[in-house]
Amino acid sequence: QVQLQESGPGLVKPSETLSLTCTVSGASISSYHWSWIRQTPGKGLEWIGYIYNIDHSSNSGSTEYNPSLRSRATISIDTSKSQFSLQLASVTAADTAMYYCARDRASTRFDFWGQGTLVAVSS
Amino acid sequence: EVVLTQSPGTLSLSPGERATLSCRASQSVNTYLAWYHQKPGQAPRLLIYGASDRATGIPDRFSGSGSGTDFTLTISRLEPEDFGMFYCQQYGGSPRTFGQGTKVEVK
Numbered sequence: 001q002v003q004l005q006e007s008g009p010g011l012v013k014p015s016e017t018l019s020l021t022c023t024v025s026g027a028s029i030s031s032y033h034w035s036w037i038r039q040t041p042g043k044g045l046e047w048i049g050y051i052y053n054i055d056h057s058s059n060s061g062s063t064e065y066n067p068s069l070r071s072r073a074t075i076s077i078d079t080s081k082s083q084f085s086l087q088l089a090s091v092t093a094a095d096t097a098m099y100y101c102a103r104d105r106a107s108t109r110f111d112f113w114g115q116g117t118l119v120a121v122s123s
Numbered sequence: 124e125v126v127l128t129q130s131p132g133t134l135s136l137s138p139g140e141r142a143t144l145s146c147r148a149s150q151s152v153n154t155y156l157a158w159y160h161q162k163p164g165q166a167p168r169l170l171i172y173g174a175s176d177r178a179t180g181i182p183d184r185f186s187g188s189g190s191g192t193d194f195t196l197t198i199s200r201l202e203p204e205d206f207g208m209f210y211c212q213q214y215g216g217s218p219r220t221f222g223q224g225t226k227v228e229v230k
Contacts (some may be wrong), residue, residue, distance in 0.1 A: 111172075
């Protein structure tokens with residue numbers, strides 16, 4: 001069974017960088033695409049971005065992001081640890097949300113999700 | 124970006140009843156549409172993709188239909204575990220977007 005687990009700080013200060021990691025088990029991280037999605041009461045569910053075409057040997061992949069994040073997001077991968085990560089720079093209170101990682105079926109649907117991690121942006 | 128509008132906002136039904144949820148796209152997404160179910164405190168769960176294909180392990184009381192801009196999720200007979208929020212998501216345009224959700228609550 002595919003499982004994903006988010007981890008990272010639950011509180012980030014304004015203007016700093018939010019950093020989260022998703023650990024994948026039950027599936028080869030090199031064989032699929034992987035996304036980050038967030039959810040707020042006000043804006044609902046928002047796709048942040050994904051990493052795909054993962055190269056195990058170079059520990060890298062291609063990425064694509066939601067333009068709404070104005071280039072603040074960066075997704076990276078560590079195939080040796082079966083993890084992928086999200087960094088979101090220059091955060092504000094508007095970035096307070098539940099953050100989910102998910103398996104992304106070739107830029108279509110999201111078929112397995114982590115349980116989510118709540119991140120608050122506050123001084 | 125493609126805007127998805129779900130209706131109604133809330134559906135009040137009893138177990139055993141039929142639920143019909145709507146999702147309308149601001150432009151055609153062909154059949155590139157998925158549906159998810161979310162219970163309080165849990166992540167969304169994929170129900171339907173390709174507008175009408177059930178995901179693995181999803182019971183056949185869930186069915187999806189539609190193409191272009193108008194889509195429907197039908198739950199033939201509501202079970203107690205079916206209540207909660209339902210979201211549509213499109214992948215016919217970039218970026219991928221979600222609807223604002225329909226809450227199915229116990230009447």
